[in-house]
Amino acid sequence: MIVLRHERDEFVALVPRGSDSWADWLQNFYVWPHKKFAGVGRFHRGYGKKIAKHLPELEKLVDPRKRLTLAGHSAGGGEAVNFAAVTQYLDLIDQTVTFGTPKTVARIYNPSHEQWLRSVTTHYLNPFDMVTQVPFGMARIGKEVVKGIRKSSGSEHPLPVYAEFFADV
Numbered sequence: 001m002i003v004l005r006h007e008r009d010e011f012v013a014l015v016p017r018g019s020d021s022w023a024d025w026l027q028n029f030y031v032w033p034h035k036k037f038a039g040v041g042r043f044h045r046g047y048g049k050k051i052a053k054h055l056p057e058l059e060k061l062v063d064p065r066k067r068l069t070l071a072g073h074s075a076g077g078g079e080a081v082n083f084a085a086v087t088q089y090l091d092l093i094d095q096t097v098t099f100g101t102p103k104t105v106a107r108i109y110n111p112s113h114e115q116w117l118r119s120v121t122t123h124y125l126n127p128f129d130m131v132t133q134v135p136f137g138m139a140r141i142g143k144e145v146v147k148g149i150r151k152s153s154g155s156e157h158p159l160p161v162y163a164e165f166f167a168d169v
Contacts, residue, residue, distance in 0.1 A: 007063070010067055011068065011094070012066045012067075012069070013068075013070075013071060014061055014062075014070050014071075014080070015070075015072055015076060016054070016070075016075075016076040016079040016080055016083070017072075017075075017076050018074035018075040018076040018077075019074060019075040024075070032137075033045060034048065034106045034107075036048075037052075037085075040085055040086050040108065040109065040110075040113070041106070041107050041113075041114075042105075043104055043106060044103070044104040044135065047075070047082050050075075050078075050082075051079055051082040051086060054079065054083075055086065058083050058087070059087060062089050064089065064092065066092070067092060067093075068089060068092040068093045069093075069095050069096075070093065070095070070096040070097070071096070071097045071098070071099075073098070073099040073162065074099075074102070074131060074157065074159075075101075076101075077099060077101030078098070078101050080096050080101075081098060081121060081140075081141065082104055084096045084120065085108065085113075085117055085141075090116065095120050095121070095122070096117075096120055096122070097121075097124070098121070098123045099123075099124045099162040099165075100124070100132055100157055100159070100162055101123060101131075101132065101140065102132065102134050102135065102140075103138035103139055103140045104138060105138060106137070106138055108141065117142065120142075121141060121142025122143045122145060123140050123142050124147070124162055125146050126146075126147060126148065126149045126157075126161060126162065127146055127148050128148060128149065128150050128151075128156040129156040129157045130157070145165070147164070147165055149161055
């Protein structure tokens, strides 16, 4: 489930993997009914099921003595944001960064919890990437950095396309 767990002196980065099978990919379309997490909110059903399944595994990878960065592309980004929203380790999370992630949140119940999630989350989005436009009826919580990147052939969704956000850095 995790592609990368990178640990440094004072922080840990967790990067959930995106969709890797047809069954996993199809679960991305399983939107209604929403998956509810007690006291937190309602989430895209497919991503909610993924995070419910992987939450114990992810929390085992957290070191409560270190700051936490979450990141992911596509489905991995959706899972990273949902983990940030529902984990018991909110006070450790410095940032959540996604690339080309779909919308995964239906509602966060607590306005201060939603404001916190917005403050630590940045989504890098290509408006030509159809994955970032769906599913309807869901939201992406956090800052959005948009850059239109058009490919003459192939898809605008693969992670190397999103590397172009940082080409001049």
